Amino acid sequence: MYKTTAELPFGTKSGTKMASRNGSAGGRAEAAGGGYETLAAAWYCVRILLGRLAHPLFDLPANTRLLTLRSQSGEDVDDVNSRTSDDGVVLVQVKRTVGLTTGETSPLAKALDQFVRQQKAASEHLSDAVLRRSLDPVRDRLVLATRSTAPAKIKGALTRLLRGLRDQPDKALLSDIALNEEEREVAGVVETHIRRSWLAAYGSTPTSPAIGVLLRLIHLQFIDVEPGERDRLSAMDDLRSQILMDPDQADAAFSHLVAHCARLRSDQSGADASTLLSTLAQAGVSLQAAPDYRADIAALRAWTARRLATAARFTCLIEGNPASVIERAAWSSTVEASRGGSVLLVGEPGAGKTGVAYRLAESEMAAGRDVIFIPVDMMTVDGLAALRAELGISHDFGEVLANWPGAQHGLLIVDALDAARGTETQTVLRVTIEDVLRQAGGGWSVVASVRSYDLRQGAEWARLFRGRPPAPDHADPGFPNVRHILVARLTEPELAQITAFSPPLKGLYDVASAPLRGLLRNIFNLRLLAELVEDGIVTSELADITTQAELLDTYWTHRIRRSDGNHDRRELAVRTVVDQMLASKSLQAIRVDVLAQADPAAIVDLEQLDILRAEDEHGQNEDTLLFSHHILFDYAVARLVFRRGRDPANLVDRLVQEPALALMLRPSLSLAFSEAWSEGQSGRPRF
Known part of the structure; x- marks a missing residue:
C-alpha cells in the first residue's frame, strides 16, 4: 500500500487516477499518450523507483537519487522536472530530433532559449522548481534529451565540448576549447543561440563568464525509449529484477507508467516513488518492496513479530490457558472499524484495551494484512532519530509506510498511548502518527489505545482521530466527535x-x-x-x-509479601525498579542497573510471579524490565513511594521537588488518595 496523495515536487499534487488492471489496457493507454516526451518521463519514473540502485545521472554526486517527477510544470524547462536527494533539480527538455541548425525556431535554439530563461527565473527567485536560490552546477542540471540518432555534431562534438568545459574551470566558452573546424562550428552555433536568447531575456549582451556558468549546467542525454529500443528494454530489465514480483509484468508495468506520465502532463501534476508504486499496484502489478526501503520494512516486520510473540500474555485471562479468551462484545465492531479507517480504542484503566489490540494484530495478520505493532511501554524515545534507532530503521517511520508494497490497507497498532509518561515520548508518538496519516494517506489505518481520561485531557489525539464513532453501541457519549470504539466493562x-x-x-x-x-x-x-x-x-x-x-x-500480599522469609527482598527489588523508572520517566528499567542495587534472586522471583516481565528490542528477554501491567506500576508507586497516602508530607515534598512527575504519576496519586480516603472514612483525619 502506498500513499495516494503526497507533498510532491514544486507544490503540486499527485496524479492518482487508477491505471488499468491489465497489460493490454496499459498498452492502449500508452498508445493514447505515448509521445516521446511521455516515454522519456516514464524512463525517469523507473529511475525514481530504483532509488539508490540507480547510478547517479549527469555526473551528480555519488548516492544522489531522483525523488520526484513532474511534467508540464510551468517552468521554462518543463518536460521532466525531478527533485534529487541533495535538494537539487534535474530539469529536462525533451526533443525527439535535434540538429545543429542556426534557425531561431529550431529545436536546438528553442532548448537553449528555455535554458537561458530557466536560469534567469532561478536567479531572480521566480522559479517554483528552484526555491530562493540560483542554479548550482554541483547539484542542479539542465538536460537536453534526444534520441541516439542525433547528428554526430550534436552527439559527438557538442557532448565533448560541454564535458571539456566542465573539466576546465579556467575556460569560459566552448569556442575557447574547440580543437577543430567541426567543434568551432558547433561552438559558434550554440553560443550565437545563447547570446540572442540572453539579449531577449535580460535586455543586455551576456559576458563570456556568464555564458560559461550556463554552459556548465547543460548536459546532453541520448535516450531511446520507443517500443523495442535500448533504454526502454533496459528500464524493463530493471523493473523485472528490482521492482516486480512477476517478471512477466515488466512490459505492462512500463506501459502503465507511460499512461500515468501522460496524465501527469495533462494534469500538470507530479509523482514520487510512493505514488508511482500505488499506480502500479492499483493496476494489478505485483510489487516487491522499493529497494531503498526493503531493510526498513524487514526491520519493522521483525519488530512486530517479536512483540507479538508474547501476545498470549495479554489476550488470555489466564496465562498458559489458551482457552481463557473472553470474546468481547465490541470485537467485531473493532475489526470492522479498523478496516474502514483509523480509530481509537478507549476505556478505563484495565478495561482490556491491550488485549483487544494484541488480538487485532494477530487476527489481521492471519487474514493477510500488513500489520505493525508498537507497544508504547517498550518505547523510551526523545526524538524521531531515537525512534528510528529503536525500531532499527534508517528512514522516517511515515516514509517507510508510504513506500510499503501491497494493494490493501496496512494496519499500524499503537498500544497504550498513556504508557508514554514522558512528554518527549508523547510528542514523538503524536508527530509519528500524524506523519503516518499524512504521508501514507489511505494506505494505512492507525488503531491506537488510550485511557478515556488521557483522551479527555489530550486535545491532540481527539484532533487526529476526529470523526463520528463507527459503532454507536460501543461508543463513549463523552467523545461524540472522535472516531473510537469503547472497550467497556465486562457484561454479564x-x-x-x-x-x-x-x-x-x-x-x-x-x-x-x-x-x-x-x-x-x-x-x-x-x-x-x-x-x-x-x-x-x-x-x-x-x-x-x-x-x-x-x-x-490482597494480590500484593499473596504474591510479594507471602510468608517465605523473602518478602522484604522482593519489595526492595520492586522499589529499585520503580526508582529507576521514575528517574528515566518511563515504564522501563534497565536490568543491569537494577541488579546493581537489588537481589538478583528477588528479581527472578518477581518475574516468575508475573509482577515483572523482561523484554528487549531483540526479543531475548534480557535487557529491559517492565511491570506486567501499568496498573501494577501505578500501585507499586502508590504503595512504596507515596506510602498509600499515609505520609502526606513526604508525598507533597516529592512532588514539589519533581513537579514533572505529577503527569507521570497521576494514576498512582489517585490510588494513594483513594486508599487514604477509604481508610479514613470515619472522620477522614488526613483530609
Whole structure:
C-alpha cells in the first residue's frame, strides 16, 4: 500500500487516477499518450523507483537519487522536472530530433532559449522548481534529451565540448576549447543561440563568464525509449529484477507508467516513488518492496513479530490457558472499524484495551494484512532519530509506510498511548502518527489505545482521530466527535464465558458481593482474582473485597509479601525498579542497573510471579524490565513511594521537588488518595 496523495515536487499534487488492471489496457493507454516526451518521463519514473540502485545521472554526486517527477510544470524547462536527494533539480527538455541548425525556431535554439530563461527565473527567485536560490552546477542540471540518432555534431562534438568545459574551470566558452573546424562550428552555433536568447531575456549582451556558468549546467542525454529500443528494454530489465514480483509484468508495468506520465502532463501534476508504486499496484502489478526501503520494512516486520510473540500474555485471562479468551462484545465492531479507517480504542484503566489490540494484530495478520505493532511501554524515545534507532530503521517511520508494497490497507497498532509518561515520548508518538496519516494517506489505518481520561485531557489525539464513532453501541457519549470504539466493562454475557475455563472463578464471582462483582467487571481486576484462584487461594478473604485498593493489596500480599522469609527482598527489588523508572520517566528499567542495587534472586522471583516481565528490542528477554501491567506500576508507586497516602508530607515534598512527575504519576496519586480516603472514612483525619 502506498500513499495516494503526497507533498510532491514544486507544490503540486499527485496524479492518482487508477491505471488499468491489465497489460493490454496499459498498452492502449500508452498508445493514447505515448509521445516521446511521455516515454522519456516514464524512463525517469523507473529511475525514481530504483532509488539508490540507480547510478547517479549527469555526473551528480555519488548516492544522489531522483525523488520526484513532474511534467508540464510551468517552468521554462518543463518536460521532466525531478527533485534529487541533495535538494537539487534535474530539469529536462525533451526533443525527439535535434540538429545543429542556426534557425531561431529550431529545436536546438528553442532548448537553449528555455535554458537561458530557466536560469534567469532561478536567479531572480521566480522559479517554483528552484526555491530562493540560483542554479548550482554541483547539484542542479539542465538536460537536453534526444534520441541516439542525433547528428554526430550534436552527439559527438557538442557532448565533448560541454564535458571539456566542465573539466576546465579556467575556460569560459566552448569556442575557447574547440580543437577543430567541426567543434568551432558547433561552438559558434550554440553560443550565437545563447547570446540572442540572453539579449531577449535580460535586455543586455551576456559576458563570456556568464555564458560559461550556463554552459556548465547543460548536459546532453541520448535516450531511446520507443517500443523495442535500448533504454526502454533496459528500464524493463530493471523493473523485472528490482521492482516486480512477476517478471512477466515488466512490459505492462512500463506501459502503465507511460499512461500515468501522460496524465501527469495533462494534469500538470507530479509523482514520487510512493505514488508511482500505488499506480502500479492499483493496476494489478505485483510489487516487491522499493529497494531503498526493503531493510526498513524487514526491520519493522521483525519488530512486530517479536512483540507479538508474547501476545498470549495479554489476550488470555489466564496465562498458559489458551482457552481463557473472553470474546468481547465490541470485537467485531473493532475489526470492522479498523478496516474502514483509523480509530481509537478507549476505556478505563484495565478495561482490556491491550488485549483487544494484541488480538487485532494477530487476527489481521492471519487474514493477510500488513500489520505493525508498537507497544508504547517498550518505547523510551526523545526524538524521531531515537525512534528510528529503536525500531532499527534508517528512514522516517511515515516514509517507510508510504513506500510499503501491497494493494490493501496496512494496519499500524499503537498500544497504550498513556504508557508514554514522558512528554518527549508523547510528542514523538503524536508527530509519528500524524506523519503516518499524512504521508501514507489511505494506505494505512492507525488503531491506537488510550485511557478515556488521557483522551479527555489530550486535545491532540481527539484532533487526529476526529470523526463520528463507527459503532454507536460501543461508543463513549463523552467523545461524540472522535472516531473510537469503547472497550467497556465486562457484561454479564461476557462474564458467563468464565464457566468454560475456570469454574472456581465463576463460582466465586456468582457469590461475590455487589461491590466485588462491580470490581470484577474490569478485566484487569478479574485477571488478578483469576491468578489468585489459580494459586489455590479461594477463601472468604477474597469474597470480602470491595475496592480495587483492597484487591491490589490482597494480590500484593499473596504474591510479594507471602510468608517465605523473602518478602522484604522482593519489595526492595520492586522499589529499585520503580526508582529507576521514575528517574528515566518511563515504564522501563534497565536490568543491569537494577541488579546493581537489588537481589538478583528477588528479581527472578518477581518475574516468575508475573509482577515483572523482561523484554528487549531483540526479543531475548534480557535487557529491559517492565511491570506486567501499568496498573501494577501505578500501585507499586502508590504503595512504596507515596506510602498509600499515609505520609502526606513526604508525598507533597516529592512532588514539589519533581513537579514533572505529577503527569507521570497521576494514576498512582489517585490510588494513594483513594486508599487514604477509604481508610479514613470515619472522620477522614488526613483530609
